[in-house]
Amino acid sequence: MCMVMLPDPDKDANEDIYAGGFYQKFRSLLAFSIKYRVMFMGAMVGLLFLSVLGFRYVPVLFFPEYSRLQVMIDYWEPEGNRIEQVASHLQGIEDKLLTLSQVESVSSFIGQGPPRFLFAGKP
Known part of the structure; x- marks a missing residue:
């Protein structure tokens, strides 16, 4: 009964699912981040610091009175x-x-x- 319920295996099962455009762009972004890791981490710390400073201007209205x-x-x-x-x-x-x-x-x-x-x- 299991053989009846299981779908037929894909004919192109050997095809690389990570060969698409999205994965190629992600792979290049990841390679860039690793190659320039000091600059990347500096940018991330800078963005964190900038976001902490920017929170002063966000009104506290998440929970209204x-x-x-x-x-x-x-x-x-x-x-x-x-x-x-x-x-x-x-x-x-x-x-x-x-x-x-x-x-x-x-x-x-x-x-x-x-x-x-x-x-x-x-x-």
């Missing part, structure tokens, strides 16, 4: 407890948290995590 104050509490009970019991305990915790003046809302998730992506903007 998060204007919503949020706290996450992981609540665990011993393995084997009924989910209804866990839900009633969480309801008591939610009720207690909602009595605090600083708490505006509470969400609980049983058996799974919260949504991975939340809209962080102002409503």
Whole structure:
């Protein structure tokens, strides 16, 4: 059955796959880099230094300011407890948290995590 599933071998299997234009250009670039290795390494160190200096001008906006104050509490009970019991305990915790003046809302998730992506903007 394996012989039926296997494809026929290529007739030109002896052909050099690295004879193409891309590999020839890469080979010549590699040969140049090895031949002039001191100049090449100097250029790389110079580019590294230039990039470190250039980072001063890149604004730090990768993580925007998060204007919503949020706290996450992981609540665990011993393995084997009924989910209804866990839900009633969480309801008591939610009720207690909602009595605090600083708490505006509470969400609980049983058996799974919260949504991975939340809209962080102002409503």
